[in-house]
Structures are given as structure tokens and as C-alpha cells.
Amino acid sequence: MVTRTRFDDSECPVARSVDAIGDWWSLLIVRDAFDGSRRFGEFQRSLGVAKNILTARLRTLVAGGVLESVPASDGSAYREYVLTPKGQALFPVIVALRQWGEQHFFAPDEPHSQLVDRRQGHRLRPLEVLSADGRRLNPDDTAVHKISTH
Amino acid sequence: MVTRTRFDDSECPVARSVDAIGDWWSLLIVRDAFDGSRRFGEFQRSLGVAKNILTARLRTLVAGGVLESVPASDGSAYREYVLTPKGQALFPVIVALRQWGEQHFFAPDEPHSQLVDRRQGHRLRPLEVLSADGRRLNPDDTAVHKISTH
DNA sequence: TCACATTGGTTGCAACATGCTACCAAGAAA
């Protein structure tokens, strides 16, 4: 077995997500996948991660249904790793982390990679947590109901 | 030193965020903080984490400016850990992870904790990634500009 | 077609991080 489950038994969706992703490397792999990386070597060069670690992470991401392994798009005999719909659904997670990082870990004039709208080349609007009827919510405006039946 | 920096030198804000948070436990500590936990013992019982690990994580979160240690609100001589504004800004990250987990790791009728709007008791609207002019963006509608000067 | 480079790994090992248990000091409670 590659990883022991730690939080998986929780009824908290945050814990299950965290467990499904696995570790930080996995999240950066997903980030790179959003940025267009597909091949083992691309991930490896981009992340600088040891190959055995990358192998293990790719395997768990595939096993978890976040990535899938498909024949290479260039016709070669190698394989590529692409995001499944479930993996693509992680987009807001990555964007949220990116925006938090931009806000708090870069000097105003410090260069950093930027996620932009392809059509207009502009930066994205900051994510907003909204109520069902569209009011913007702060943490204090929300509460966790411990258990429910959906 | 408590943790060695791994991704911190990156110009990618996602990497710096990931590095600042530290590990998954830290993220669950932040989740619990959003849910109202303040005391060492509350975090420890809620998470079931070993106390030395919790000690270390709380320290790095405080050092990183995500939590701060304040005198206990009940007048006792103990201290409490509360989110700083920087920590509160992680709200969209937690919400994004929670929504991803809800969508993909629970059967339709499986019970799970739920984050609701305090005023109306309703579930939140799913997070949306929007362009500057308000169009909803999918991953394919965006691109990463490798470097910029903000 | 034959040598050589690249890709995508696997294996073994040393170093580090994690988790468990026991212990402990300061505060609170009685």
C-alpha cells in the first residue's frame, strides 16, 4: 500500500479532500497539470521532485481519480497524465491558494507568475464566498452543522 | 528550525502558500479555527493529533502569521490561538476544499458536516472562478504568465 | 541498422519527520 489513510474516516469533507490529494507535491502536480504539463518528465523538471516520489504521487492521483493516464498526444509510445473532470474540479482550490499567496507572500513590485483570463489577458477576480442568495459571506457569517443527510 | 522550506523560493504563489501552511494538519487546524476552536485542547481532541505535532504546527502557524496567540477569552491564565486577518483570508481555500470533498467523496445520502449561511441556514453557493468582467472561467479559459511585475 | 540519448521509471539506503507513550510543571478546582 502506498499511503495509509489518515483523515478519510472523517465526516468532514475538508478532511476527505486533503486525504484524497495526499500531500503538497500532489497539489503542485495538479497545479502543473492545469498549467499544461502532461508528461512525467515535465512534472519532474518543473517540480524538481525525486523521481520515485513523483512516481508514487502520480500513481495515487490516478488511483484517486484526479489524473488519468492516457496515450501520448504526440503519437509516441509513452503515456501522459491528464486531469479527469474530478481533477479539473480542483480549479477553485488552486486559484484560492494562488490568490492567497499573491496577497500575502509577495512584495507589491516582486515578480511572480500570474494566472490570467486567456481572452482578455487580465487577472482574475478574487474568489468570493457567497450565500445561496448571493450575499458575500465572511467566516463569521457561516457555521458548520456537524452532521446532516445532505 | 522547525521546518525546512521546500517551495518557498518559487515565484509561484501556489507554492509559497503551500509552504506557508506547512502540512495537512496545519490546514485542518485552520479549518477548526474557522469552526470556532481556540484552545490547544480543543484542537487536540478534534483532530486526534499527537500533542508534540500539534505544538509544532501551532508554533509554525503563529510564526507564519496565520494564527496568533492571545490571552484566553474566559479570563484564565491560559492562551488561545485565533486566526489573524491573513489566516481568515484562507477562508476561500477551506471552502473550496470542502466543496470539492462534498461533491466527490460522499454518497448522495451520506451524512457529512455542512457549512451553512448563519443567517438563513442554507448551504453556500459553489465557488466560481470569474474573469475581471465577470464571466465564469474554466481551467482552459485561463493561462499562466510565467513572470510579471504585478 | 547500429550506436547513442532520452524517457520513465525501480531499488537501496541514509536522513528526517511522525506518532506513541510517558512524564511534568503551572493553573484551576474542591
Add this chain to the structure above:
DNA sequence: TTTCTTGGTAGCATGTTGCAACCAATGTGA
């Protein structure tokens, strides 16, 4: 003034990570 609770620390066994070496299959150039 015992006794319990809180918030830790210390030591140790185990698990995980990272590094380097190795390797088979594939692609490439002469």
C-alpha cells in the same frame, strides 16, 4: 492542600522522503 486539568516536553520506534545509482524501453541520427 490535595487533586484534576491544561498545555506542553522528552525519548524512542516506525514510516516517509530524498538522493543516487541503475535499468529497460523507446526515440533519433548517421
